[in-house]
Amino acid sequence: MSRSRMKLGAFLMAGGHHIAAWRHPDAYAQAGSDIDHFIALAQIAERGKFDMIFIEDAAAIRERDPELASQAARSTAFEPLSLLAAIAVNTSHVGLVATASTSYTEPYGLARSFAALDQLSGGRAGWNLVTSASELEAENFAASGLRxxxxxxERAEEFADAALALWDGVEDGAYLLSNGEAFADRSRLHPVHRHGKHFSVDGILESPRSPQGRPIMVQAGASDVGKDLAARTADVVFTASQTKAEAQAYYADVRARLGKYGRGHGDLKVMPGISPIIGATEEEAKAKYRALQDLIPDAVGVALLASYLSIEDLSAYPLDGPLPEMPPTNLIQSRQQLIIDLGKREGLSIRELARHFAGARGHWQVVGTPIQIADAMEERFADGAADGFNVMAPLFPSGLEDFVTLVVPELQRRGIFREEYEGTTLRTNLGVAQPGKS
Ligand SMILES: Cc1cc2nc3c(=O)[nH]c(=O)nc-3n(C[C@H](O)[C@H](O)[C@H](O)COP(=O)(O)O)c2cc1C
Structure with missing residues (x-):
């Protein structure tokens, strides 16, 4: 496996990843509902030779807390697969990764949608498989509430296996696509018969095999069972970590699990999030960060923190005191632990923790010059903490534009990021093996 070149994703989110981005003087209020805005962002990422753009999802508004709901511009978003279909026809090389849940869809329907995105993009689709930890989402679908x-x-495991079987049930050349005697070669079509605890699938996907074999599998769970699912099925894993030691521990842990599924280290790319705040000088970068941080009302920061900790009302505790003991969560366990560890390690009060967390929801934030940011990325890349990064600009489009014009050339100059795409499929650019091809 070549470790010499890092992989880059551009995690797009309407006006920006910073919770207060929408209040910034440079904010674009219509960002979440303007397709041209997203197309422009994807084209910036493609100009920067990013492996992929990445779109998160939740089939619900994001905030229950009324204070947070009225102050956080996170609830206007396009459904990712529809959005990426529009972006596909306006780009040519950048990979297109959509988040989709295994909790509120069925394998055949979702495998079919991703097969369509993969076909219409020429082999650039990726599925970020999530299990959906949001109670607001559960309320939209399941009378019995969040599982x-x-x-x-358990459902995700069965779902992933069924989707993979459906994609792999159609071999290369199964559809002859000519006006000869046969349109389909039945010997290359393998019906899927799966009757599990959660799903029943009897059929063949009505799509030719993807130009990249099948869509790229991305996973974002970080609990024990999440890491096992990633090690078994994912090509890319997206993760949140604060310190280099945390990132290295995650990296070593998830890669150590690959062997038991007969997979090698090169089969899985670990891509933690990074939120870069870029300035021509360190002072300018710090001032940019302060300007964003000053826009966060305490109540909003605290409510966001509480929602990730899955505690109803954090404001009942003294804001200048430490985080109280947290009950175990049924939501994102890994993120709750990250927050607890961050608070203890840096001795942060609830208010400070909330402000820190609001910048990038627990992802690594680096404030500095393009060189400092490239240094920080290179260090984690070289020291076994990452195979690449999912870049989370605090503000769009300027944060992504700055990264592409200032940081990407620095990474290229160091020889640790590509100057040209290796190919036209996401799989080729990521350098992960094509299933069914030796
Ligand atoms: C970095 C990261 C990003 C995630 N992105 C999403 C998302 O966009 N939508 C979603 O429903 N869940 C998302 N999740 C939640 C996971 O799919 C999963 O439901 C949750 O992490 C609980 O699993 P865990 O305890 O294994 O982390 C994300 C989790 C992580 C760690």
């Missing part, structure tokens, strides 16, 4: 963490993952 437990273990039930969600």
């Amino acid at each position: 437990s963490h273990s039930q969600r993952y």
Whole structure:
């Protein structure tokens, strides 16, 4: 496996990843509902030779807390697969990764949608498989409420296997696509018969095999069972970590699990999030960060923190005191632990923790010059903490534009990021093996 070149994703989110981005003087209020805005962002990422753009999802508004709901511009978003179909026809090389849940869809329908995105983009689709930890989402679909963490993952395992079987059930050349005697070669079509605890699938996907074999599998769970699912099925894993030591521990842990599924280290790319705040000088970068941080009302920061900790009302505790003991969560266990560890390690009060967390929801934030940011990325890349990064600009489009014009050339100059795409499929550019091809 070549470790010499890092992989880059551009995690797009309407006006920006910073919770207060929409209040910034440079904010674009219509960002979440303007397709041209997203197309322009994807084209910036493609100009920067990013491996992929990445779109998160939740089939619900994001905030229950009224204070947060009225102050956080996170609830206007396009459904990712529809959005990426529009972006596909306006780009040519950048990979297109959509988040989709295994909790509120069925394998055949979702495998079919991703097969369509993969066909119409010429082999650039990726599926970020999530299990959906949001109670607001559960309320939109299931009268019985949010399933437990273990039930969600049990369903995800079965779902992933069925989707993979459907994609792999159609071999290369199964459809002859000519006006000869046969349109389909039945010997290359393998019906899927799966009758599990959660799903029943009897059929063949009505799509030719993807130009990249099948869509790229991305996973974002970080609990024990989440890491096992990633090690078994994912090509890319997206993760949140604060310190280099945390990132290295995650990296070593998830890669150590690959062997038991007969997979090698090169089969899985670990791509933690990074939120870069870029300035011509360190002072300018710090001032940019302060300007964003000053826009966060305490109540909003605290409510966001509480929602990730899955505690109803954090404001009942003294804001200048430490985080109280947290009950175990049924939501994102890994993120709750990250927050607890961050608070203890840096001795942060609830208010400070909330402000820190609001910048990038627990992802690594680096404030500095393009060189400092490239240094920080290179260090984690070289020291076994990452195979690449999912870049989360605090503000769009300027944060992504700055990264592409200032940081990407620095990474290229160091020889640790590509100057040209290796190919036209996401799989080729990521350098992960094509299933069914030796
Ligand atoms: C970095 C990261 C990003 C995630 N992005 C999403 C998302 O966009 N939508 C979603 O429903 N869940 C998302 N999740 C939640 C996971 O799919 C999963 O439901 C949750 O993490 C619980 O699993 P865990 O305890 O294994 O982390 C994300 C999780 C992580 C760690």
